[in-house]
Amino acid sequence: MxxxxxxxxxxxxxxxxxxxxxxxxxxxxxxxxxxxxxxxxxxxxxxxxxxxxxxxxxxxxxxxxxxxxxxxxxxxxxxxxxxxxxxxxxxxxxxxxxxxxxxxxxxxxLGADALERYSRHLLLPEVGAKGQGRLARTRIALIGAGGLGSPAAFYLAAAGVGRLTLIDDDVVDKSNLQRQILHTDARVGMAKVESARIAVMALNPRVELRTQRARLAAANVEELIADHDVVVDGADNFPTRYLLSAACRRLRIPLVYGAVHRFTGQVSVFDARNAASPCYRCLFPEPLAAQDAPNCAEAGVLGVLPGTIGLLQATEAIKLVLGIGVPLVGRLLCYDALAATFRELRLPRDPQCPGCGDHAVFGGYEDIARICASA
Structure with missing residues (x-):
């Protein structure tokens, strides 16, 4: 007995x-x-x-x-x-x-801390210990520690992503605090990546957090995002997005796109590993003129809107890492905060796309920077 x-x-x-x-x-x-x-x-x-x-x-x-x-x-x-x-x-x-x-x-x-910290993940058959281990081995680059980057950084860190790289060259301004929840009033004037480091490490000190106080440019784009498994786009300008799109295609890294404007936002996934996936230039073949695409400082934005879009980006990134669900490849998800509606648009790969089309020619990152500068 x-x-x-x-x-x-x-x-x-x-x-x-x-x-x-x-x-x-x-x-x-x-x-x-x-x-x-x-x-x-x-x-x-x-x-x-x-x-x-x-x-x-x-x-x-x-x-x-x-x-x-x-x-x-x-x-x-x-x-x-x-x-x-x-x-x-x-x-x-x-x-x-x-x-x-x-x-x-x-x-x-996983260890005692991880078993307790991620216990709700471990209960999900789609995640479990195997998926949590995969998250712990994942490297995600987050471009921008602002409105989109704030919720994405918090939830990717909370989910147990092993290495998170934050890339931003700006400092915290009081006008950021209405939507950029990584930052606080006491950290106004501090580099955003340092402010973000304080916030993220307070949430989950198990994450390996790397910060790069740099502006993504033709000369450094590949260096900044190489050696990552997923890139999350929290940028707010065409030059950065065009460079990211080209670099992610060349390095075959999935890119999770998000953008906001006043009361609306959109999310998609451009996955260079998938031959059928479009790229960012399938959506915007040529950069819009500055007056046609004003940023938040010029057009304004509802403070909670980047939170919604950034959370969707974090969700897509986690799905890509775990290989679960259906990623937003070939689809553009559009959100209208005032109407409280989501609308999905087909976004197929364009065979004539200057970025990924059948006859596209890569002329170098400097060439892309010149295209954006002339818009």
């Missing part, structure tokens, strides 16, 4: 393991994907009887069993006793207690 099995604490189990005891984790495979004791052999409870002889045939060797809380491990130890194994113990409190005590984990384990 289970009462005949010794129960020991995780620290005692670790000491016995170091002296030669075999530790068997009897949780299911998906449970162990979120972390397991270092050196433990994973065998689900239902398979313990059929597999133990190939793992350890010596009936006298000390065997310790562990599960999530200590219940299944008692049953596993009893099953081993029924098979003739004589030196058995179950780890009381299971992996929950092992993790809480900060004991060693196998490579790839």
């Amino acid at each position: 289970s009462g005949q099995i010794d129960e020991i604490g995780p620290s005692d189990a670790l000491s016995r393991q170091a002296r030669g005891a075999l530790l068997i984790d009897v949780r299911e495979d998906d449970e162990r994907a979120g972390g397991a004791p270092a050196g433990a052999v994973g065998v689900p409870l239902g398979e313990i009887g059929g597999r133990i002889a190939t793992i350890e045939a010596r009936r006298e060797r000390e065997i310790l069993t562990i599960c999530a809380s200590g219940r299944r491990s008692l049953r596993a130890a009893q099953a081993l006793r029924d098979l003739g194994y004589t030196n058995l113990a179950s780890v009381a409190g299971g992996f929950v207690r092992w993790n809480a005590e900060g004991l060693p984990l196998a490579d790839g384990g």
Whole structure:
């Protein structure tokens, strides 16, 4: 019976393991994907009887069993006793207690902080421990720490993106505070990337946050975004977007586009890895004249609007990383805040597009900068 099995604490189990005891984790495979004791052999409870002889045939060797809380491990130890194994113990409190005590984990384990922090993600079959691990290995570049970049940065960091690079050359102005929620009144005059660093690290210190106080230009665009898995466009001008579009296509990095104007916004995904995906210049083949595309400082913007669009961008970025859902490739999602409506427009790849068309010729980033300057 289970009462005949010794129960020991995780620290005692670790000491016995170091002296030669075999530790068997009897949780299911998906449970162990979120972390397991270092050196433990994973065998689900239902398979313990059929597999133990190939793992350890010596009936006298000390065997310790562990599960999530200590219940299944008692049953596993009893099953081993029924098979003739004589030196058995179950780890009381299971992996929950092992993790809480900060004991060693196998490579790839999420750790106690991550298991608690991302517990709601881990409950989703579409994410789970495997997806959370993928997020932790992901590198996302965020262009702009302003209206769009603020909500995107917060939620990408909160989601557990492993490395987030913020690129912006501006300083915090009081007029930013109406919509750029990364920043505070006390940080007016501070570089936006430094203000953003303070905010993001306060939310999730596990994120590797890199900042670049730089303006994206022809001379540095590839250097700034290379070595990233996704780029989120929080820019507010055509030159930056044209350069980003070209660089992401050349480097084959998905680009999550977002833009706002007064009470409306739009979001799309341009994925150079997908041959059918359009690029930014399929939407805007040539840059609009400055008077036809005023920025927020000139036209104004409802303060909450960038929050909505930035959140949608963060959502698309996470979907791309996890490979779930249907990304906004070939679709332009348009939001009208006053009417509270979303409208989706088809945005197919244009074979005549000067950026990605069948006969498009890349003349260099300086050439793109000149095209934008002449608009």
